[in-house]
Amino acid sequence: MAMNKKERVAVLGAGSWGTALAIVLADNGHEVRLWSHNREQVTELNEQHTNKRYLPDVMLPENIFGYHLLEEALVGVEIVVLAVPTKAVREVLQQVKEVKTDSFMVVHVSKGIEPDTHLRVSEVITDELPEELCRDIVVLSGPSHAEEVSLRQPTTVTAAAENMQAAERVQDLFMNQNFRVYTNEDVVGVEIGGALKNIIALAAGISDGLEYGDNAKAALITRGLAEIARLGAKMGANPLTFSGLTGIGDLIVTCTSVHSRNWRAGNMLGKGYKLEEVLDNMGMVVEGVRTTRAAYQLSEKYGVKMPITKALYRVLFEGQHPKEAVDELMARVKTHEMEDLVDFTKENN
Numbered sequence: 126m127a128m129n130k131k132e133r134v135a136v137l138g139a140g141s142w143g144t145a146l147a148i149v150l151a152d153n154g155h156e157v158r159l160w161s162h163n164r165e166q167v168t169e170l171n172e173q174h175t176n177k178r179y180l181p182d183v184m185l186p187e188n189i190f191g192y193h194l195l196e197e198a199l200v201g202v203e204i205v206v207l208a209v210p211t212k213a214v215r216e217v218l219q220q221v222k223e224v225k226t227d228s229f230m231v232v233h234v235s236k237g238i239e240p241d242t243h244l245r246v247s248e249v250i251t252d253e254l255p256e257e258l259c260r261d262i263v264v265l266s267g268p269s270h271a272e273e274v275s276l277r278q279p280t281t282v283t284a285a286a287e288n289m290q291a292a293e294r295v296q297d298l299f300m301n302q303n304f305r306v307y308t309n310e311d312v313v314g315v316e317i318g319g320a321l322k323n324i325i326a327l328a329a330g331i332s333d334g335l336e337y338g339d340n341a342k343a344a345l346i347t348r349g350l351a352e353i354a355r356l357g358a359k360m361g362a363n364p365l366t367f368s369g370l371t372g373i374g375d376l377i378v379t380c381t382s383v384h385s386r387n388w389r390a391g392n393m394l395g396k397g398y399k400l401e402e403v404l405d406n407m408g409m410v411v412e413g414v415r416t417t418r419a420a421y422q423l424s425e426k427y428g429v430k431m432p433i434t435k436a437l438y439r440v441l442f443e444g445q446h447p448k449e450a451v452d453e454l455m456a457r458v459k460t461h462e463m464e465d466l467v468d469f470t471k472e473n474n
Contacts, residue, residue: 131155132298135198136206137217139166139191140409141179141271142234143208148275149304150206151186159191160198167191179409183275196224204230204298206265207250210410211237214246218253230261232284232295236319237412238419243426245316261291264312265299266319267370268378270385274304281305283370285315307370314366317357321420321434322376323413325349326387327394328433329380331440331447334395341455345433346380352431356420359427387413394440395447417441432457 132155136147139161147157161167169175170191174184192198199205199221209217214235231254235246244252247262267282274280284299284306286292292308300306309315325346332341353376354367366372379385390411393403404411421438424431436454439445 133202134204135202138208144176145271145274147189151188157189158198159189164193167193180275195220199225207233211235214249228260232263232265234265237416238320240419261288263291263295264315266315268374272384277303283307283309285309285312311363311366314362315371318371320416321353322379323387324417326379327391327413328437330388330391331395334392349433356429
């Protein structure tokens with residue numbers, strides 16, 4: 126594969142996913158600046174070429190450079206990869222705005238929705254960064270565990286943007302023999318699919334923790350996709366997006382893999398752990414917890430039926446026992462399987 130122009134890229138957030146994407150960029154010959162607020166982590170990145178807390182068995186390429194000062198990391202950079210948890214996006218963007226004077230493109234890889242404002246991450250970026258500073262926003266999303274990407278195992282994702290030239294630039298930036306990138310214009314659908322699949326993964330983990338088996342989990346995943354698509358369509362997404370990588374693809378991998386922190390968190394809840402215990406044990410952000418609140422609020426706002434989301438909201442925030450919530454889901458009023466799809470189609474005609 127012919128290599129494209131070499132870029133200088135800042136990756137903000139040195140967690141597992143930010144580091145894995147830094148490896149992809151470094152493999153493609155780009156100069157990668159990996160920013161972290163943790164000085165010790167930056168020292169480890171630069172001196173040992175490792176990030177043992179997040180990717181313990183991986184050696185990092187030598188063209189990944191750790192930075193602690195954001196101002197230094199952003200000098201001369203035209204592309205910024207935003208790889209911080211959703212709850213930190215605003216705070217980091219406010220810091221960027223203070224130190225960055227020349228324009229740049231943002232590639233965001235955070236999967237979540239801001240509670241209360243109900244803004245998708247791209248909308249938070251637009252809210253915080255003036256148009257003259259942020260040229261384009263591209264969403265990079267899909268079924269992609271950092272642990273596998275860092276080992277160069279085959280992975281396929283989607284770059285979505287309203288400006289297709291920006292999406293194609295990101296496609297060129299990341300694409301290699303191990304990391305395939307498609308493009309898509311449906312930013313809303315890609316972001317909604319990426320955020321809400323974490324909710325269904327929590328529910329699938331609970332089902333597994335209760336030892337309800339594969340049949341129950343398959344039903345949760347299938348009905349979960351239906352409620353994601355219903356809400357997404359109400360918010361302006363293309364329904365076809367949910368049958369693609371950032372819909373069913375991301376949903377499958379997040380609901381079935383031991384790499385999935387949302388599945389693992391749900392699994393612990395199903396086994397009887399309290400939410401606080403689960404979050405303390407994980408040591409990393411579980412995006413689905415925060416997103417459940419936002420999605421529940423959105424379902425009320427748009428009048429969309431989201432029974433799995435509603436059940437999970439009760440478990441997480443109202444103290445309902447997980448077994449009781451799952452049993453109630455399985456005992457819902459009988460209906461025709463295609464009923465939701467018929468209603469969904471009518472909404473989009």
